[in-house]
Amino acid sequence: MIQTIDLAELTFGKLGPETGCRLWVSPDGARAAAAKREAPVAQPVALELFTLEGRPESAGEIGPLLGPPS
Numbered sequence: 001m002i003q004t005i006d007l008a009e010l011t012f013g014k015l016g017p018e019t020g021c022r023l024w025v026s027p028d029g030a031r032a033a034a035a036k037r038e039a040p041v042a043q044p045v046a047l048e049l050f051t052l053e054g055r056p057e058s059a060g061e062i063g064p065l066l067g068p069p070s
Helices: none
Strands: 003-006 011-015 023-025 031-035 047-049 057-065
Touching: 031 057
Parallel strands: none
Antiparallel strands: 003 011, 023 031, 031 047, 047 057
């Protein structure tokens, strides 16, 4: 789902519509996992790991998504 963040007040806005976006950011904001590509329904989605310190860079594919990343 889409949700806004007010950086001046450090508060979250209301939840918006659900999207097909598959991006998960680590709690410390240093890394993110993103869907590498859409897979056929019968196959899991491949995830790629990114480092977010400085310019975002790929750290490589981390494998198929079988459930929500944590």
